[in-house]
Amino acid sequence: MFLRVDKLQIELPAPKKQDPNAGAALQELLGGKYGEMSTLGNYMFQSFNFRSKSKLRPFYELVAAITAEELGHVELVSNGVAMLNNGPDTAADDSGDGGDISMSPFEAMQEIRSAASFFSHGGGAVPVNSNSMSWNVDMVTTTGNVVFDLLHNFHLECGARLHKLRVYESLDSGDATGREICGYLLVRGGVHAHAYALALKKLTGVSIEQMLPTPNIPTGKIPECQKYLAEGAHRRLYTFSPGDYRAMAGIWEGEMALPDDPPGELQVVEGMPDGGRIHDLVGQPSAFTPDYAPEEFYEIAQRLTQKAHQGGGSL
């Protein structure tokens, strides 16, 4: 089972401008072959299909717990995509009606790389790559062979690192939203690569973690990674659970940070990070989000919210 918390893993800086092509670039990290839907999809189905869970508990738990973190990564990148496509929120944006729609208010949308993402999703994120191709089952490997699946995951995280780096390099230095996402995910993806490497080492004796980082640029060279490295995020594996998945400590704890990263012992932390506020993502009535004339809906929602807070005996 899964629980949800109404926070992102980190708080994202607001976008300074509407930038749909940057949003489309981020989509590579969401729905690309080496994006978060892939890490999620691989680990999620591997954890469902995991063989002999009771006898291979630390390995099962590692995959199971990272799955939960990946859900939050999918959420984080999706929020970033929607924020970049939508641009800065203005308090008044979603008030009033959508005005005169015959004045071509969205003429600019014809020229963006992924015009369908406006027409169809109103700028929202969907599981496609940066060229709008759908994520699909060909991006999921779940064979049930424990060494091979872990090897696949190790390779997947290295590929994910490469893709994050290149997307990062395409982001305008003023695009704090996208760059923060890349910075954070590079550190967390590094943890997963390291974890799968250690799992493989325990099973096969091969010190495959010495291949890290691949590509061979130290994470420390990326400014947006610094604060996460400084606080030791690269040494922490969260259980992302109220009480389960502690046995994965047998793989992670007792080992040390990678040589290029700030030194220290690896650590399993129960639960989840503090996280940050979710952006409100103010609508555009002219784009029919949440609708053309949404005021009445806001009033209804307000009444229902009050009702919920007053009632709630069972809550």
Place this chain on the structure above:
Amino acid sequence: MFLRVDKLQIELPAPKKQDPNAGAALQELLGGKYGEMSTLGNYMFQSFNFRSKSKLRPFYELVAAITAEELGHVELVSNGVAMLNNGPDTAADDSGDGGDISMSPFEAMQEIRSAASFFSHGGGAVPVNSNSMSWNVDMVTTTGNVVFDLLHNFHLECGARLHKLRVYESLDSGDATGREICGYLLVRGGVHAHAYALALKKLTGVSIEQMLPTPNIPTGKIPECQKYLAEGAHRRLYTFSPGDYRAMAGIWEGEMALPDDPPGELQVVEGMPDGGRIHDLVGQPSAFTPDYAPEEFYEIAQRLTQKAHQGGGSL
């Protein structure tokens, strides 16, 4: 953010026989257009992309919380698929090595409807439908228009009900695993259909919940649904959260169960159901799950588990 709990939403009865074609049938409820990957994918991305969350909180929270439940549905169906493909667990199954593989131990796998699911996934579940076609973005609607997205979701849940019913009707009366899944999901899907109907009613004034159930067979006619109806599962919407999503009570509470179902008031329950044990899914060394000669791995895992339990200062 998402947390994970190492339980299924319900405990599944063990399969009595290996039945890959039944497993393939269940895949329709996992990766089909009206399957759980679709309900998950639609609500998950809608919740990420939701516009004016602060002003439409009960509606946002409804979609967000149901997303978390759908993750558990994807998990439940996936477990069922893997169990039916794998057959009954035998304690000794994953011990020893895989024996003489030249004796065509998996000749039968050529004849099953989805042979690739054995060759590639060792009988594990993946996001495909009952004909092995991949789930993909064409099954995701997230427009940002609040009425339309809710209407879509209402239609999706009705479609999901129809598909569950037909898959149920294809399951051998001895196939308790698959039928239990259908019974449970029919009740829970009914809750979601009802919830989206009420949300639409609040926004538009249309009593669309009177279209339920569609198809028009009372849930009470399905034996496997009885215990869930009896315990009132059809009246409960869980927050699937340690503390968020209570405002959705404004939509759900104060309304009554549908006329065909056991009567009573609708109720939002904080947290999640008790849930049940996850099947161990014993491996088959002859299929290289977890590997051909896994004993050494079991010993390694046992040592690592002990280490985790001894250490764990930070846990």
Place this chain on the structure above:
Amino acid sequence: MFLRVDKLQIELPAPKKQDPNAGAALQELLGGKYGEMSTLGNYMFQSFNFRSKSKLRPFYELVAAITAEELGHVELVSNGVAMLNNGPDTAADDSGDGGDISMSPFEAMQEIRSAASFFSHGGGAVPVNSNSMSWNVDMVTTTGNVVFDLLHNFHLECGARLHKLRVYESLDSGDATGREICGYLLVRGGVHAHAYALALKKLTGVSIEQMLPTPNIPTGKIPECQKYLAEGAHRRLYTFSPGDYRAMAGIWEGEMALPDDPPGELQVVEGMPDGGRIHDLVGQPSAFTPDYAPEEFYEIAQRLTQKAHQGGGSL
């Protein structure tokens, strides 16, 4: 614009038994690369995109008129698929309710080749091939080059003939529904191949019609084709229009039947063939078609029909 007539191009014999694998075989002729969706899709879009229509009128009209016939072919094969999947109609079939659905009434559906076609479409036809793969744009060629598009169409009709022959050869001699469809379409497809060949000959001087029939089995060897050959269907090109497309006679008329076929002059006929009754396709309440307990719907429909017949001032 298009008009519709509530008839099939020919009347189909009722199926003698439910035969979903035969239905799936027919799907090759519906959604396969060389199936009717492809002939329709190619000619339809070619006719929309046709360049210099006014200067190339006979060629434009040929493609435009055949498009209309192909719509009827898609309809014919679809009816055949649904009839074979559904089996013989029994007057009482769709009366009463669907009974006890917990008795696995559709257990057999797990074993058919395209189980999803039952779960999802209730046995109805959809644009997929005999292995359930979707028809898609890669099966459409519309370049705007008149010689190349005609050459493509000529090759397409030859390929369609080959596929019809092989599907025909897979149909049980008792399967009159499917065999009648093949017999009719072989004759009509032969007309289209011949017509495109003559169009090419007019433009290029190459007697490409001498390549017909490909594959080189005379149509006369297929018993189900005899009555259509006998009535001269192989020499007739219909306008499938109340008044347009007569200029295509410039290509077709004045030429003779192919040497292997019954001799005679080619002829353009205004309008359409007489056609035959559409099968009622009685529902199965147990499969929720039209619904689980449809009697009330029948009564509603009867009332509305009466109302329509009484009112109708504007009709």
Place this chain on the structure above:
Amino acid sequence: MFLRVDKLQIELPAPKKQDPNAGAALQELLGGKYGEMSTLGNYMFQSFNFRSKSKLRPFYELVAAITAEELGHVELVSNGVAMLNNGPDTAADDSGDGGDISMSPFEAMQEIRSAASFFSHGGGAVPVNSNSMSWNVDMVTTTGNVVFDLLHNFHLECGARLHKLRVYESLDSGDATGREICGYLLVRGGVHAHAYALALKKLTGVSIEQMLPTPNIPTGKIPECQKYLAEGAHRRLYTFSPGDYRAMAGIWEGEMALPDDPPGELQVVEGMPDGGRIHDLVGQPSAFTPDYAPEEFYEIAQRLTQKAHQGGGSL
């Protein structure tokens, strides 16, 4: 069976400039999930697969007749796409040969969003969305359950309205071709949404038509819709048939226009609208449409046209 008439449902204003990105935007309304190929594909296959046609005649006929109109919508949007990609016709355009092709005459085509639509289709329309993704079977719902299929169709038409509105908002105010298409289709799509709503109301008693319009902008706010509203197009359902489908009047007639639209009684009209001329779509020999040196072909076509007009005894 289907007949074809060599007219569009309305006459389209000629494009003022070549505008391939506008053409690509229109593709969303052709091959997108909520585009005309989808409305066509859903209703066409639903009508083929319709269960118990004789007992549910008004419902069957509604779906069957709208199918025929949708064919004309696919045609209309396709013509628009090809016109925008091609630009204004000039009488002399397709005369002479294509000139010196080594001078990069189509350098600009590398920069358009859908370059393949030039390379492969010479600017013609194909069944893809605005990002060039193929239309496919995942966009077709045909379950055979009458309530569910109608509910799906109602949702589909609402989604189609949203997509038309957004595409409309992206069209330059000078792009009369595309805007006219949107204006017309918004009115006609509104009729279909209304019709499916009434069908659902007859079957279930739910006044779901009160959800219209969704999105909640009155059609009257779109200038290009005015003339169609003024002539009452929003109150007319055509049979699009020489003589069938009159029983659908039982659903449509006796009801009134939606509150936001010009008032009046709903009406079924036998046959089709007057329609308008199809654009000639003059070729570009430099793009090999209809060919590099087409003059000889024009002469051949002229001779064949004359022959057709002289002969034609059987016409």
Place this chain on the structure above:
Amino acid sequence: MFLRVDKLQIELPAPKKQDPNAGAALQELLGGKYGEMSTLGNYMFQSFNFRSKSKLRPFYELVAAITAEELGHVELVSNGVAMLNNGPDTAADDSGDGGDISMSPFEAMQEIRSAASFFSHGGGAVPVNSNSMSWNVDMVTTTGNVVFDLLHNFHLECGARLHKLRVYESLDSGDATGREICGYLLVRGGVHAHAYALALKKLTGVSIEQMLPTPNIPTGKIPECQKYLAEGAHRRLYTFSPGDYRAMAGIWEGEMALPDDPPGELQVVEGMPDGGRIHDLVGQPSAFTPDYAPEEFYEIAQRLTQKAHQGGGSL
């Protein structure tokens, strides 16, 4: 550039019976994610896209040379698929005409798992997996990062080994054709896995070859691998070139066979193996292969062959 030799890498034993489901199983090794089209596609495009070829010559050449071997693997598996689908050749099979096709000669083809492979390909191989899903670009990784691409390739070969083993286990002990293919490819795939491991070791220092074999069953346990191990095929890397790719010896030579395999030094061999005869794959006139009445074609071909042998001045 590539040259072709009219031989297979090994001679395949003739099939003893027609076995389309075994042919479909082999398709997993052709068009599956871990099949030969994937190894070919990955290495081929990686070799085309290889960066700084001159400075990384041994690594470039390794990928380039293995590409050529993979072409032969695609050929080998394809031949096997076609042979199993076709069954044993009989000298007289393709003589005479196809007989009375109205006697349902291919009724059995409706029941095979991949019926379209008969209808469309006459039993020939195409790039699809064992469930008939198309091979596609999502199965190609070519990032240009040398360590990551090699790591990907290493993982790909391990995955390929697992899939070959499972397909092997599904092949009837009497199916010598398919088993021979698996036996040979397991040995050759082992060479490629070993080679990529050594390349990675040279670049990163990690002894990743110690992870081999994955899955951890010694190749020696598969009877069909014995003769290839005995002749040292596991120690030989061919250049598959008349004169290039010798520098890859820097990676391969000087190293030893893996511990589980017969011992010995690794060796680069210029050129290719001796290879074996290609099966004639006698046609079936009743399936229109090579055609319904092929005798005339054989005579034409014979005359042209004689002409070629007599002329040939330039040969």
Place this chain on the structure above:
Amino acid sequence: MFLRVDKLQIELPAPKKQDPNAGAALQELLGGKYGEMSTLGNYMFQSFNFRSKSKLRPFYELVAAITAEELGHVELVSNGVAMLNNGPDTAADDSGDGGDISMSPFEAMQEIRSAASFFSHGGGAVPVNSNSMSWNVDMVTTTGNVVFDLLHNFHLECGARLHKLRVYESLDSGDATGREICGYLLVRGGVHAHAYALALKKLTGVSIEQMLPTPNIPTGKIPECQKYLAEGAHRRLYTFSPGDYRAMAGIWEGEMALPDDPPGELQVVEGMPDGGRIHDLVGQPSAFTPDYAPEEFYEIAQRLTQKAHQGGGSL
């Protein structure tokens, strides 16, 4: 079996500038429906599946030998794509490390039409069309019917010519790399079209070669084709084999060049053309190709190259 030679079929002029949209245009000729992956895929699988090879030898050999040439065409276009995406090589480009990646070095990549081709492939070629859609099995026709497959191939080559012409017309006159590829492939594709036409003529008696060239622009009008025509490349069919495929001379020899082309007798040439040097494709450490800090890898490679040259007893 296939051999590889470390040369391209012609030497390509270096690109003068980085031009990813031109690279994307070239992709149409690689992975489009009428691109080189399609000609390769069709002929390769047709040759594997060819029926009655021994009795139809000249026809089999024609398809088999052209397959080998197509491999080189795929290679040629791929090299062109990678060169245009990468831009001019500078000796120093791949030295040193990748510098400060936080300065948005690849901001421009967000705006190119196929951004994923940078993010995922570092500018390398993959089997997709100019809109990034994957090549797939729907682009492969291999029916086993000899006349139909040859007719398909003839149509395919005509379509390929049209696509090459349009891509050529989109290439900037300064883009010598892309234009050279088009020029060469137009001549060689013309040979293949001619060859398939002659094969069809031998079998059916139809002078289909008189349809060439389609589109009807003489190859002589394209400057980049001149040198190839002058040296007689349009009259030569290579065996692309060290010793096989000579019997195809029975189809090709004894015939004359097409009327529009420089006159002369057709000729089969054993082996392959001289070919040209493969571009080095210098990496970009900032894009992690071959890696961020590749110097150490170059040193390793140099040592291994030396070792290979010194050892090599078995070479």
